[in-house]
Amino acid sequence: MNAITSVAAADLSHLRADFPILQQTVRGKPFVFLDSAASSQKPDAVIEAMAHTMRTQYANVHRGLHWMSERTTDAYEGVRDTVAALLNAPSRDEIVFTGSSTGAINLVANSYGALLRPGQAVLVSEMEHHANIVPWQMLRARQGIELRVAPVTDAGELDMTALEALLADGKVGLVAVTHMSNVLGTVTPAARIAALAHAAGAKLLLDGSQAVVHRPVDVQALGADFYVFTGHKLYGPTGIGVLWARRELLEAMPPFMGGGDMIASVSFEHSSWAEVPHKFEAGTPPIVEAIGLGAAIDYVRAIGMERIQAHEAMMTEHALVRLAQVPGVSVIGHAQERGGVISFSMEGAHAHDVATLLDQNGIAVRAGTHCAEPLMRRFGITSTARASFGVYTTLGEIDVLAETLERIGRFLV
Amino acid sequence: MSEQQTATRDAAGSLYRDLVVERARRPLHGGVPDDVDGIGDGTNPLCGDTVQVGVRLGPDGAAALVRHRTRGCAICAASADLMADAVQGRTSDEAAALLVWFEALLTQGERELTPAARAELGPLLAFAELHEYRSRRKCAMLPWSALLAAYRSSEKA
Numbered sequence: 001m002n003a004i005t006s007v008a009a010a011d012l013s014h015l016r017a018d019f020p021i022l023q024q025t026v027r028g029k030p031f032v033f034l035d036s037a038a039s040s041q042k043p044d045a046v047i048e049a050m051a052h053t054m055r056t057q058y059a060n061v062h063r064g065l066h067w068m069s070e071r072t073t074d075a076y077e078g079v080r081d082t083v084a085a086l087l088n089a090p091s092r093d094e095i096v097f098t099g100s101s102t103g104a105i106n107l108v109a110n111s112y113g114a115l116l117r118p119g120q121a122v123l124v125s126e127m128e129h130h131a132n133i134v135p136w137q138m139l140r141a142r143q144g145i146e147l148r149v150a151p152v153t154d155a156g157e158l159d160m161t162a163l164e165a166l167l168a169d170g171k172v173g174l175v176a177v178t179h180m181s182n183v184l185g186t187v188t189p190a191a192r193i194a195a196l197a198h199a200a201g202a203k204l205l206l207d208g209s210q211a212v213v214h215r216p217v218d219v220q221a222l223g224a225d226f227y228v229f230t231g232h233k234l235y236g237p238t239g240i241g242v243l244w245a246r247r248e249l250l251e252a253m254p255p256f257m258g259g260g261d262m263i264a265s266v267s268f269e270h271s272s273w274a275e276v277p278h279k280f281e282a283g284t285p286p287i288v289e290a291i292g293l294g295a296a297i298d299y300v301r302a303i304g305m306e307r308i309q310a311h312e313a314m315m316t317e318h319a320l321v322r323l324a325q326v327p328g329v330s331v332i333g334h335a336q337e338r339g340g341v342i343s344f345s346m347e348g349a350h351a352h353d354v355a356t357l358l359d360q361n362g363i364a365v366r367a368g369t370h371c372a373e374p375l376m377r378r379f380g381i382t383s384t385a386r387a388s389f390g391v392y393t394t395l396g397e398i399d400v401l402a403e404t405l406e407r408i409g410r411f412l413v
Numbered sequence: 414m415s416e417q418q419t420a421t422r423d424a425a426g427s428l429y430r431d432l433v434v435e436r437a438r439r440p441l442h443g444g445v446p447d448d449v450d451g452i453g454d455g456t457n458p459l460c461g462d463t464v465q466v467g468v469r470l471g472p473d474g475a476a477a478l479v480r481h482r483t484r485g486c487a488i489c490a491a492s493a494d495l496m497a498d499a500v501q502g503r504t505s506d507e508a509a510a511l512l513v514w515f516e517a518l519l520t521q522g523e524r525e526l527t528p529a530a531r532a533e534l535g536p537l538l539a540f541a542e543l544h545e546y547r548s549r550r551k552c553a554m555l556p557w558s559a560l561l562a563a564y565r566s567s568e569k570a
Contacts, residue, residue, distance in 0.1 A: 350486035352460055356549055357429060368460055382461040412434060412487065 010310040018043040029362025037388030049295035079294035088218040096243040102131040104228035104243035109135035111253035118144035120173040126152040156184040156333025167200035179211035184333030185341035194223030214339040216305035236296030240289035250276040257282040312340035322402035340389035348413040351383040428542040437487035442497035453562025466559040493556035505564035
């Protein structure tokens with residue numbers, strides 16, 4: 001570990017004051033929010049940016065010939081630069097706003113998918129969120145492509161040997177894998193996957209919904225071709241997601257949805273498309289949400305993604321130690337490189353009972369299949385409880401989790 | 414109660430009262446024999462929990478035996494076992510009438526019910542607190558949907 005992971009540098013507990021929701025009690029107990037991987041809480045900066053927009057600076061974008069529309073367009077378009085900087089994208093024109101990660105993946109499955117031919121394949125992994133499985137199954141049904149699945153090892157890591165073998169026949173046109181598992185916390189070796197994919201003539205899509213929240217992301221260094229993430233896990237609002245893709249890919253891809261804002265001209269005989277990225281943004285975009293996302297990115301970048309990564313590494317390390325001390329609790333997945341998402345089960349107790357009993361103590365975790373049923377089957381489990389961390393998580397909260405689990409175990413098992 | 418027991422009790426809250434935990438752990442009506450008149454199944458797609466209910470009916474159509482095979486959480490397992498107690502001696506229509514009260518209990522809580530309804534529900538009042546846990550209501554409801562399916566399948570047989 002380098003110097004930045006020192007406890008002092010990683011202590012972000014002062015940030016809790018930025019999150020009004022965390023000042024509350026739940027069921028009479030201090031609110032311990034350990035469900036950021038599902039959706040994170042919002043800092044004042046985001047809430048204020050959105051409220052300020054609606055109070056003082058709102059009109060539709062790209063079409064008004066008036067002062068208010070131009071100011072709103074500036075704010076909205078400014079977020080494209082903010083996102084490009086977050087991802088180190090080569091150009092702001094490569095940033096496409098969508099409604100969510102799911103929306104971004106569906107865009108790629110439809111538009112890039114339209115360029116794939118029967119006989120070609122899309123390769124996903126066994127640890128994908130349903131959002132990175134189902135759109136490819138739908139593409140398979142439409143386009144007659146093959147869907148391949150790279151297995152996951154017992155440790156919860158991508159089986160790279162198997163992945164390489166699945167690429168060997170050169171039929172894979174696209175590898176679509178998570179950059180960080182929402183169940184296991186596993187961070188995948190994205191740069192290695194990119195090299196293997198490119199050597200086999202395939203493009204690489206990374207689902208960064210979790211990764212972008214927990215660590216610095218540089219799409220150029222990773223060698224990705226597509227990168228998607230969502231705003232609401234990154235301390236921003238719901239309803240806004242991002243697709244980054246290399247310009248030449250965006251230019252080659254047909255539009256996804258048709259409508260206003262994505263056209264150059266329209267007649268009943270023929271329409272022509274706007275330049276990228278607008279070609280992919282049909283209709284009035286989520287303007288206020290994009291501005292909220294911009295504020296969220298400003299917020300995390302002001303803290304520093306390296307510091308956030310160090311903070312969460314400390315939380316994760318502490319949680320793994322504390323959970324190991326709770327009788328009957330076992331953690332699913334032991335990847336070498338992982339982020340602040342931990343799935344666990346308690347012997348003799350159902351994950352939903354554990355989650356409800358934690359909730360009765362003011363502790364919010366997620367329980368269930370985490371939108372990753374194939375991964376659950378891989379590990380022979382029906383559901384897990386999941387604790388996930390954010391910038392506001394404290395060591396004390398993790399202690400409360402472990403102590404409460406111990407009491408639940410004594411009672412329930 | 415010792416201090417430790419009190420602390421454990423606090424962790425559990427009033428939903429997981431002794432009756433619920435005890436019946437989940439050691440069901441009195443577990444296991445479905447082959448010689449039942451009707452069998453019904455229920456699955457919760459959210460968590461994969463499953464309940465199978467078997468009923469044997471008397472000549473008047475009243476349940477003489479109700480058994481279940483439950484793979485699920487404590488709420489689901491205890492609900493199945495306490496349901497088996499509660500519908501003993503009831504016809505399909507009488508069980509459906511009890512279910513109306515049970516659903517009212519799960520959605521509105523105990524205080525909204527009439528004294529007569531509370532008396533009908535008896536030990537099932539253990540689930541009253543579920544009205545504050547919307548996401549867990551279907552855990553308690555799953556055995557009942559399997560039960561109604563079991564009554565229906567006995568009518569066909």
